Amino acid sequence: MDIDILTNFFFMAVIAATPLLFGTLGEILTQKSGSINLGVEGMMFMGASIGLSASYFYEFYAGDGTIGYIALGLAVIFGFLAGALGGFIYSVLTVTFRANQNVTGLALTIFGIGVGNLIGDLLSTHAHGFTSSTEATRRVVANVGIPFLRDIPILGRMLFSYNMMVYFAIIMALLLMWFLNKTRVGLNLRAVGESPSTADAVGINVTKYKYLAASIGGGICGLGGMVISMVDNSGTWVFNCVAGRGWIAVALVIFAAWKPSRAIFGAILFGGLSVLRLYFPLDGVPAQVYDIVPYAATIFALVLTSIRKSKESAQPKACGTNYFREER
């Protein structure tokens, strides 16, 4: 087999994995605090459109003086804030008002898709057609890779030739892994997710932890949407651009067994499965079969973890139930 097809396939899998990885990491952080936020898709849409707006208006006013790094930086900040706003709304409803987590998450999805497409439409109207990043910004988000390392045969293409958001996503996963497993605050957060009443008893502010985890987690999801609009689509608003990737991220959380390190491999695997058909088509196998594979793999992983009864790789115990101190 041609080695090019394998490296190209891996490259495309990683590019497809990046928005998924952000969505998955954000949702892992949220669920570790005992909240299931099914609104990943909505928060990604909000991040996609509001992140793009920040870059678009900066470029609109900066004109030829646009500095690509500032445009991307603003997109990162506002994409994060937009997702965080989604997570914050979720927290207000579920933590303070103790609304049902599943219903709130689904409502947030519908809300976020609407807000995302509305803002995207307003941007397109403002641009009289399609928005588009300036050349300076396109250069910053292009797959330029790491100098020298990218020239290594095969490995250079597979590991060192991506855009900077790919590496940012992987650093984010490593940071989250360190935070959850090696820091006191991370331990506290996991305690809140497993047993909020116990955590409360030892003096951990459950409400504060839940608010922060869902909001920061939402912000990370928002970055996933921002990657789609700013990096993959080069600053062009495309209607419905997230197109269900947020739901795949929710499935990936289960597949990754709530572990950021496994999320990296899971995201690349799911990214690869989503483009598998384009590289390795089999005669007589309908495309729909390929589309089923990621979800079948998720169910398989879920069954496997439940058979093994491993406490390490199970969903945080308190997920789905709201904490109400007076009900202890």
Added chain:
Amino acid sequence: MKKVLAIAMIALLMLALIAACDNDSNGGGGSSAGVTKDNIKIGVVHIGPLADQGYTFNHDLGARTMISNLGLNMDQYIPKFDVGVDPANVTAAINELVQEGCHIIFATSFSHGFQMIEVAKEQPDIVFAHATGALAHTPDAPPNFHNYFAKIHQARYLAGIAAGLRTETNVLGYVAAHPFAEVISGYTAFYLGALSVNPDVTMEVIYINSWGDPPLEQQVATRLIELGADVIAQHSDSATPAIAAQELGAWHVGYNNDMREAAPDASMLSPRIDWSIYMTFAVKSVIDGTPIPADWGEGLSSGAAFITGLNDAIVAPGTDAAIDAARNNIINNNMMIFRGHLKDNDGNNAQITDYDGNVIFEFTDDNSFFAESTTTSAPSFNAIIAGINIIS
């Protein structure tokens, strides 16, 4: 004044009666008595939201142009956006338009036909027009039910000329929606256009199995470029194939929308449908009480299909002239797009089949031609011809 009005109304009523009695085999037309320019109400069931930058945007534009063409008021146009394809939603949307007193109701998606035909049977006084469908010529269809489409394959043929002249690798790539006639006739016409100016050209096709999935469309376009294609064309809703072409230094042919702003160095042109041509005709027919054919499909000659956004800076020299010559041949010499001894990849005669797989047409020799979209408005050509490689 009242007398004049009364006489006018009676005259109109008589006209309507005559029209109603004019029971021609092609189906009925405007039949509701008392419909005038001032009181006519037009309903449209749109599959998507207005903001889709593609199909629904374009169909809504057609309705608005129709309103201004006929000098009507915008409040006479009652759109139902984002209805989707769920049968219960579609039926509800059509019935709401019936209750609002619409005299003619359009539906924009193939999937709307099954529900619309049922409502049409219950409401014989209302005219129903269904885009892209293929039910109006069936025995089940009542006379007030019509199909319409445009001969978009003619415009795709012209776009193919631009692609055939531009390509340097002689490989074209096509992001295709679904594997059925509407899409196959489109990309085959595109390929034949390219072939007419470049005998060495071949084409790779990958289906996305939906009308639009922005990230997948982009991945498919990227893969086609990896496979050697340097011109990417699409029958899918979003602009992401254009963006992929722009990023990877390929050229691009769009659909439904001018995509030059999204891909200034890639987007060469877009074949497009002008729905206002039919909508104007149909609404005017209802006002005038004249019949509407069961199936309507026009192309370049009336402007129902056209090309837009020719990017002079990047098309090959001579593209404009070659397109004009072909356009002239199609309009004035009635040149058929699907003509000649077309063969499949195994060297057999290309065959067009119906839904059940029965052969309805075969290209047996050099004089063969298939008159696409003349008897039914929806396309029928579904042969995979030599030179086109379906990857997945």
